[in-house]
Amino acid sequence: MAEFFAMGGYAAYVWPAYGLAALVMVGLLVATLKGLRGAETTLKVLEGSRPARRRPRHKDSKGQAAAPSAAEVSEG
Amino acid sequence: MHRFANPARFQRLSAAILPWSAGATVILLIVGLYIALFSSPADYQQGNTVRIMYIHVPAAWMSLFVYVNMAIAAACGLVWKHPLADLFAKAAAPVGAGFTFICLVTGSLWGAPMWGTWWVWDARLTSVLILFFLYLGYMALVNAFDDPQRGMRAGNVLLLVGVVNVPIIKFSVEWWNTLHQPASVIRMGGPTIDPSMLVPLVVMALGFTTYFVTVVLLRLRSEIVQRKIQTLRLTEAQG
Numbered sequence: 001m002a003e004f005f006a007m008g009g010y011a012a013y014v015w016p017a018y019g020l021a022a023l024v025m026v027g028l029l030v031a032t033l034k035g036l037r038g039a040e041t042t043l044k045v046l047e048g049s050r051p052a053r054r055r056p057r058h059k060d061s062k063g064q065a066a067a068p069s070a071a072e073v074s075e076g
Numbered sequence: 077m078h079r080f081a082n083p084a085r086f087q088r089l090s091a092a093i094l095p096w097s098a099g100a101t102v103i104l105l106i107v108g109l110y111i112a113l114f115s116s117p118a119d120y121q122q123g124n125t126v127r128i129m130y131i132h133v134p135a136a137w138m139s140l141f142v143y144v145n146m147a148i149a150a151a152c153g154l155v156w157k158h159p160l161a162d163l164f165a166k167a168a169a170p171v172g173a174g175f176t177f178i179c180l181v182t183g184s185l186w187g188a189p190m191w192g193t194w195w196v197w198d199a200r201l202t203s204v205l206i207l208f209f210l211y212l213g214y215m216a217l218v219n220a221f222d223d224p225q226r227g228m229r230a231g232n233v234l235l236l237v238g239v240v241n242v243p244i245i246k247f248s249v250e251w252w253n254t255l256h257q258p259a260s261v262i263r264m265g266g267p268t269i270d271p272s273m274l275v276p277l278v279v280m281a282l283g284f285t286t287y288f289v290t291v292v293l294l295r296l297r298s299e300i301v302q303r304k305i306q307t308l309r310l311t312e313a314q315g
Contacts, residue, residue, distance in 0.1 A: 004114075008124040013189050017128045017182040018113075021135065024174045025287060032294045039301040046308045 083300045086160060090293040097290040104283030111276035119273075126273070128186040133261070134281040135179040138288060139207060140242060142172030146214075147239045150232035160296070162228040163303070165235060166218055167295035171288055173211035180204060191255060199252035203245045210238040224306075 007014040112130035119126035146165040153161035183201070184194045195201065214231050221227035249258040261267045267274055 007127070008118060010123060010125045010189055013125055013185045014127050017131050017185045018109075020181050021131045021178045024178050028171060028174050029287075029291055029294075032291055032298065036294055036298040036301070039298050039305065043301050043305050043308070046305060046312075 083160065083303075087297065087300065090297060094290065094293055097286050097293065101283055101286040101290055104279055104286060108276055108279035108283045112280060116272055116276050122190055125186055125189055128182050129273070130276050130280045132179060132182040132186060133277055134284045135175045135182065136204070137281055138284045139172060139176040139179050139204070140245060141285070142168050142175060142288060143207060143210070143235075143238070144242060146172065147235045147242075150235040153228065154232050154236070162232065163296055163299040164292070165214075165232065166228070167299050168288075168292050169211055169215050169218075171291050171295075173208065173215065175284070175288075176204065176208040176211060180208060196255050198255040199248035200245065200256035203241060203248050206241055207238075207245060210234070210241065214238075 005011060005015075108130070112127055116127070116130075118124045146168050149158075149161040149164040149168075152158045153165065180201075183204075187196075188194050214234050217234055218224075218227045218231040221230065249256050260269045261274065261277065269277070
């Protein structure tokens with residue numbers, strides 16, 4: 001086992017190469033997952049904070065749906 | 077391709093692919109590392125430093141592969157205003173930069189005992205360093221504008237201009253034959269490398285590719301959520 005870790009005397013070059021690759025790849029994956037979690041939480045908070053305001057706006061954006069609802073409002 | 081331009085459809089597709097690409101990455105890298113470190117032979121000239129190759133060469137391939145993919149996405153983004161193409165380039169850039177960094181540092185760690193130097197201004201080494209700066213420049217440029225659309229456009233143009241560097245990297249070892257050795261796997265007339273070393277090389281390269289697919293899909297999801305947040309904030313600010 002010690003012979004394996006010695007890498008024929010090149011341990012100081014072989015292991016840092018593998019270690020750095022692992023560090024960069026795992027680091028990128030962790031940063032990506034953290035970013036995704038954070039963004040998903042922010043989105044949930046934003047969507048949850050104003051659910052009532054989003055629905056009518058959604059209708060407005062369709063144009064046609066907005067016209068009758070505006071008429072209803074003026075009648076009422 | 078336009079069928080996949082729809083972000084909602086992309087989210088469903090990526091959810092289906094992700095467990096497979098993640099699983100394949102784990103299996104390929106475990107098998108690849110085992111062959112690379114235990115069951116492949118040491119080189120008759122370079123001894124055990126040859127094991128650095130199983131990281132260095134796949135990382136170098138990935139640095140080019142990712143860049144070419146980003147450039148294709150940049151072209152699609154500029155020509156067809158494909159919404160996911162811009163986001164793909166943005167999501168892939170840090171991964172490509174990471175692979176280029178791994179390639180440069182492991183090359184240095186391999187060069188020190190075998191060439192007797194950490195760094196030379198050899199054509200291959202210099203052109204890969206330029207590739208690394210292209211990645212960093214793209215990431216800086218995309219985030220340098222208040223309007224994300226303009227940042228993406230500028231970044232896409234940079235990616236397309238930087239494509240000239242790709243053939244320079246590939247053929248640098250033939251045009252300027254200084255220190256870096258020429259290709260021994262992807263060359264006319266087939267690989268000249270022994271199968272006992274080609275197998276771990278290919279397995280590691282496949283593992284790096286599935287790793288790239290996994291991380292890019294996750295980053296793309298993140299970018300799409302990020303964009304939704306932006307739209308919500310804008311409508312809220314206007315209302």
